[in-house]
Amino acid sequence: MTRLVLITGASAGIGEEFARQYAARGWDVAMTARRADRLSALARELEDRHKINTLSIAHDLATDGAVDAILAEIAAAGRHVDGLVNNAGYGLPGTFFNTSWPDQAAFLQVLLTAPLELAHKLLPGMADRGYGRIINVASLAGFTPGANGHTLYGPVKAALIKFSESIQAEAEAAGRNINCTALCPGFTYSEFHDVNGTRAQTEEMPKWLWMQAEPVVEAGIEAVERGRPVVVPGGVNKGLATLTKLMPDPIARGLMRQQSSRFRKTEV
Numbered sequence: 001m002t003r004l005v006l007i008t009g010a011s012a013g014i015g016e017e018f019a020r021q022y023a024a025r026g027w028d029v030a031m032t033a034r035r036a037d038r039l040s041a042l043a044r045e046l047e048d049r050h051k052i053n054t055l056s057i058a059h060d061l062a063t064d065g066a067v068d069a070i071l072a073e074i075a076a077a078g079r080h081v082d083g084l085v086n087n088a089g090y091g092l093p094g095t096f097f098n099t100s101w102p103d104q105a106a107f108l109q110v111l112l113t114a115p116l117e118l119a120h121k122l123l124p125g126m127a128d129r130g131y132g133r134i135i136n137v138a139s140l141a142g143f144t145p146g147a148n149g150h151t152l153y154g155p156v157k158a159a160l161i162k163f164s165e166s167i168q169a170e171a172e173a174a175g176r177n178i179n180c181t182a183l184c185p186g187f188t189y190s191e192f193h194d195v196n197g198t199r200a201q202t203e204e205m206p207k208w209l210w211m212q213a214e215p216v217v218e219a220g221i222e223a224v225e226r227g228r229p230v231v232v233p234g235g236v237n238k239g240l241a242t243l244t245k246l247m248p249d250p251i252a253r254g255l256m257r258q259q260s261s262r263f264r265k266t267e268v
């Protein structure tokens with residue numbers, strides 16, 4: 001049977017590009033996000049262009065039981081998941097003090113708990129079948145010091161990086177042909193900065209800091225195929241990631257404090 005990849009946040013940006021690239025490689029694609037109309041339109045386009053099968057599953061990952069409902073729809077279609085791309089995400093503007101706990105809890109649910117739950121529920125089947133690919137879309141922010149604003153974004157992305165390293169190590173030890181990669185993009189053209197209200201600020205950032213979604217996704221798929229637990233796409237982003245590691249912590253923290261107003265919002 002043709003392999004099936006489940007992609008969260010496939011209605012826009014990096015997730016949509018994952019759907020396009022997996023479909024072009026001949027994979028069937030199960031796509032989830034809240035905007036059903038976007039998913040259906042993309043599904044029709046990919047089916048026509050690549051003669052693949054798709055599943056469009058509209059759900060809000062912040063709601064209780066969303067992961068089980070998504071997996072139930074896939075099972076009801078008689079399919080199992082060979083690849084998982086944990087991609088859905090957003091930035092929550094504001095500081096920790098001026099945001100509500102329900103908003104922070106929903107953020108943790110969408111960006112951390114749901115990805116971990118999906119991986120936990122899909123890994124046993126992948127191990128039984130002797131094949132699995134998991135890409136967790138993290139961020140350069142997982143390497144840099146905490147910033148003023150969007151407080152939990154960096155911590156959540158750092159957790160996804162460490163989690164991917166662990167899963168890759170555990171899968172290698174088990175010898176079940178399961179690979180897991182944290183994809184760590186820098187600034188990438190998508191709807192991300194429109195949704196979190198930082199578009200006007202980030203438009204001022206130099207163009208050389210930005211990447212299109214296409215090479216970002218290519219780097220993620222290539223890395224997971226090679227069994228690389230972490231990948232930073234693009235030369236500039238690789239340079240920034242290396243610099244962050246080499247820089248003494250106080251200097252990195254000072255730089256982040258000075259620069260974060262260019263891409264974070266502290267007011268809600």
Ligand SMILES: NC(=O)c1ccc[n+]([C@@H]2O[C@H](COP(=O)([O-])OP(=O)(O)OC[C@H]3O[C@@H](n4cnc5c(N)ncnc54)[C@H](OP(=O)(O)O)[C@@H]3O)[C@@H](O)[C@H]2O)c1
Nearest residue numbers: 009011012013014033034035061088089187188190191192
């Ligand atoms: N763009 C960047 O500069 C950048 C840099 C580093 C990392 N990233 C990461 O890349 C990933 C994708 O972001 P993007 O840049 O492609 O942003 P995007 O264009 O805004 O796409 C975000 C996707 O996540 C989905 N999503 C958001 N909240 C959701 C929810 N509650 N339930 C289900 N789906 C939800 C959205 O779909 P619906 O609105 O239809 O639900 C959309 O498909 C994120 O994890 C982000 O942190 C982005």
